[in-house]
Structures are given as C-alpha cells and as structure tokens.
Amino acid sequence: MCSDRFRTTDHTLNDGAVTLAVRHIAPERAARAPAVILMPGGISTGLLDSIDWAATRFARAGYHALSITYRGGSPEHDPADVRLAFDWLAMRSDVEPGKVAVFGMSRGGMSALRSAALIPELSAAISFGSPTDLLQHVRGVAPYAPGRYALLCQWLGGAPDEHRAFYEDVQPISHAARIHQPVLGIHGQFDMHVPPEQTLWMNEALRRHGNTRADVHLIPFMNHYADVTPTYQFGFDLVIDPAVAFLERVFAG
Numbered sequence: 576m577c578s579d580r581f582r583t584t585d586h587t588l589n590d591g592a593v594t595l596a597v598r599h600i601a602p603e604r605a606a607r608a609p610a611v612i613l614m615p616g617g618i619s620t621g622l623l624d625s626i627d628w629a630a631t632r633f634a635r636a637g638y639h640a641l642s643i644t645y646r647g648g649s650p651e652h653d654p655a656d657v658r659l660a661f662d663w664l665a666m667r668s669d670v671e672p673g674k675v676a677v678f679g680m681s682r683g684g685m686s687a688l689r690s691a692a693l694i695p696e697l698s699a700a701i702s703f704g705s706p707t708d709l710l711q712h713v714r715g716v717a718p719y720a721p722g723r724y725a726l727l728c729q730w731l732g733g734a735p736d737e738h739r740a741f742y743e744d745v746q747p748i749s750h751a752a753r754i755h756q757p758v759l760g761i762h763g764q765f766d767m768h769v770p771p772e773q774t775l776w777m778n779e780a781l782r783r784h785g786n787t788r789a790d791v792h793l794i795p796f797m798n799h800y801a802d803v804t805p806t807y808q809f810g811f812d813l814v815i816d817p818a819v820a821f822l823e824r825v826f827a828g
Contacts, residue, residue: 581600581601581602581603581631581634581635582600582601582603583598583599583600583601584598584599584601585597585598585599585623586598586599586663588643588659588660588663590659593646593655593656593659595643595644595645595646595656595659595660596623596643596644597623597641597642597643597644597660597663598623598627598630598641598642599639599640599641600630600631600633600634600639600640600641600642601634601639601669602634602635602636602637602638602639604637607668607669607670607671608637608638608639608669608670608671609637609638609639609670609671609674609675609676609698609822609826610638610639610640610641610664610670610671610674610675610676611630611633611638611639611640611641611675611676611677611678611822612641612643612657612660612661612664612675612676612677612678612687613626613629613630613633613640613641613642613643613677613678613679613683614626614642614643614653614657614677614678614679614680614682614683614684614686614687615642615643615644615679615680615682615683616679616680616681616682616683616684616704617681617682618648618682618726618730619645619648620644620645620646620647620648621643621644621645621683622644623642623644626642626680626683627642628801628811629678629680629811629814629815629818630642632811632812632815632819633678633815633818633819636815636819638822639664639667639669639670641660641663641664643656643657643659643660644656648730649730649731649732650682650685650686650745651741651744651745653682653683653686653689653690654686654689654690654693654694657677657686657687657690657694657697658690658693658694661675661694661696661697671826673696673698674698674826675696675697675698676697676698676699676700676701676822676825677690677691677697677699677700677701678700678701678702678703678818679701679702679703679705680702680703680704680705680801681703681704681705681706681768681769681799682705682706683705684701684702684703684704684705684760685702685705685706685707685709685745685746685747686745687700687701687702687705688700688702688705688707688747688750688754688758688777689745689746689747689750691754691756691758692747692750692751692753692754693750693753695755695756697756698756698757698825698826699756699757699758699759699821699822699825700754700756700757700758700759701758701759701760701761701818701821701822702747702758702759702760702761702774702777703761703762703801703814703818704761704762704763704766704768704769704799704800704801705747705760705762705769705773705774706746706769706773707746707747707748707760707773707774707776707777707780708746708748708773708776708777709731709735709742709745709746710735710739710742710743710746711773711776712727712769712773713727713728713731713734713735713742714735731745747777748776748777748780751777751780751781751783751784751786752784754781754784754786754789755786756788757788757789757790757821757824757825758777758778758781758786758788758789758790759789759790759791759792759817759818759821760774760775760777760778760789760790760791760792761774761791761792761793761794761814761817761818762774762775762791762792762793762794762797763793763794763796763797763798763799763801763810764793764794764795764796764797765795765796765797765798766797766798766799767798767799768798768799768800769799771793774791774793775791778790778791790821792817792821794810794813794814797810797813797814798810801813801814
C-alpha cells in the first residue's frame, strides 16, 4: 500500500480537435504500476474534484489514477475521451503496458462500460451506480419524477420513443455482446436515483453473451452518492475496497 503523499498534477489532453482537462495522481513508488481511468458523473462536462474520492483511493492502493472530463454534456463521445486518456497513459514509461482499467460513477460508469466495448485494449471496467438500460430507466422516471424525466430527456436529446436510436447507441446494455473484459458492477441497494436493477440487468446481459468474468457487488443501505451509510461506515471506502480487490485479481491473472 502507498502513503497519502500523492504526486498530483493537472494536465490538458489535446488531439488537435478536442482539449480535455485531466488530473493524474501517481502512486508513491518508482516501479511501473497499472492505471485506472476515472470518469465522473453528471450531465455536463464533468468535474475533476467530484471523482477525487475515488482517484486518491486507487492511488493509495498503488495505481496511477487519471481522472478525466468530457468534451460535452452529451455522453455520445465519452468513449473517444477515454481513448484519448488511454493513449496518454500508454505513452508513459511508469505505467505497466496492457494494464489500464476504467472506472466510472453514474454517467461515468455507463460510459466506462461502453468504452470497454469500443476499446478492447482496456483491461477491465468498473461501474458504480450507473444506468445501463436508458430506455427503461428514463421511461421509468416519468411517472414519479416528471421534472427529472424532462431533465434526462433534454440531456439525451429527446424522449426515449422519439430518440430511440440515440438511447440504444449510448446505453451499455446494447453493447453487452462486445464487452469481453472482466466487469464489476457496484451498486447501492438503496439507490433510488438509479435503481440497482440496472446493474443486475447489465450483468445478466454480459453473462448471456458469454462474459463469465462479469460480477456484481451490491452494498446494503448505500445510496447513489456513496455518502455515509446507516451502518456508520464511510461509503467511499465501501465502493473502492471491492473495486481494488477486483483489479488485483484481474491484473494478477
């Protein structure tokens, strides 16, 4: 394990057309180490500070943690942003070749799963509290939270049945057949924002398509934002501990 004296640096990644703000937290050791790309939630371009809770914990466990932002509010191009981050890590001499995973919360987890389908070089994908079947999720919101339904429709460019092709393109469950890497879906059992069934359905789809390395970790009493649970445990640790254990198995195997 590493101490908390992290080497934290903010960078901008640029491919000539897109510029992304990223934050790199390096583990405190000289040898090469695996890396994790971290994707925040939200419906805008993402905030690096909002995912620091995960990045610092991964760095403490010995991983390079690269938190990214998005080129836009829409999730359409999120995997392309992951590709930009992946290529930056691949050029670093202190990152172990072939050992880069992706972790995302909410929208970030949704796009992490889709990135695994589109970027086969990724070693593994971890989602936390993420929608996976957007058509079902957004339709289900309408009866009990019309304001949130309107916000989601605006974010995704229209209502599910009016904009079905786009929903199917960005929802991970549509890409389950193409995800061959190990996958861990983490979800709070008390998540009323994105119900845990979303992660369970994704796992079932992955297994149905032959991915035997897909698993689910449900956390009792946990809500969407991973704050303190009724058991008085700090929720962030309850999320990252199984994620780190999962990556240890992946990279050891």
